[in-house]
Amino acid sequence: MSNTRHVPVMLQRCLDLLAPALERPGAVVVDCTLGLGGHSEALLTRFPEARLVALDRDKEALRLSAERLAPFEERATLVHAVYDELPEVLDRLALPRVQGILFDLGVSSMQLDEADRGFAYAQDAPLDMRMDQTTGISAAEVLNTYPPGELVRILRTYGEEKQAKRIVSAVVRERDQEPFSNSARLVQLIRDALPQAAKRTGGNPAKRTFQALRIEVNGELRVLERAIPAAVGALDVGGRIAVLSYHSLEDRLVKQVFAAGASNTAPPGLPVVPEEFQPRLKLLTRGAELPTEEEVAENRRAAPARLRGAQRIREDAR
16 A cells, blocks of 8 residues: 555644634634544644544544544544534534634545445456545446436536546446446546547546546435535634645635625725624635645645635624
């Protein structure tokens, strides 16, 4: 197993963004995407007074990170949950408000590195792609059963794949002969379906289709649409949130929630803006911050990362 999987993306910057909210004793920080525990370990190390709550839908990730975080077990609570379940998790733990929240929305390196999960297009594996393998439908089922129009929509929307129609026609033709079960056949089909010019740009031609299937299988954008507002709602005044996204769809969603929270909602023309219309959030990043060239050189998985941060500055209007 390669070491690249242990390198958390933009780690120092995430810690610095959250630091002012986590340096007070008794602060609670939530890592909504525990993965292999790299960010969590760094949070517990840097903020010795803080308590950590960490969520992951992948039971294998929870098992591995529990080993990694064993030295901190008095301060760390690991929970098997999807991140849009954050309000319920905090409710169960009797934590009405928290001081810091971190999301790292990339596919966990472990899932990419474990061949049998079917996330990676570089090696042949069953087309599964479920982050929680105890529930939901696999990527193979999506490919084999969704109507063509729905598949085109998924590839266009979630993969930003311009050649969606060509790829889907080939998929439908092939699945009628024999249902899909493994990733290599899909990768080959995409290579064969694309025009020459489309193969010359942007890395592996299967990348966008695999991204689209993964997002559909795990309901990632639907979950995120619920999770980011819920996380902002769980922040204490003075609390901070940092979100790492890896494609424009995720980043756009985060940007919209943060921008809405940071703008005043008063009707135009009021001489003084009453408290209930004042912004709830202050943006901590100018647009989305990118990883440094040095970081990308050391860890290629950091390349598409976009980081946004915000601070809760007011309670919601009553």
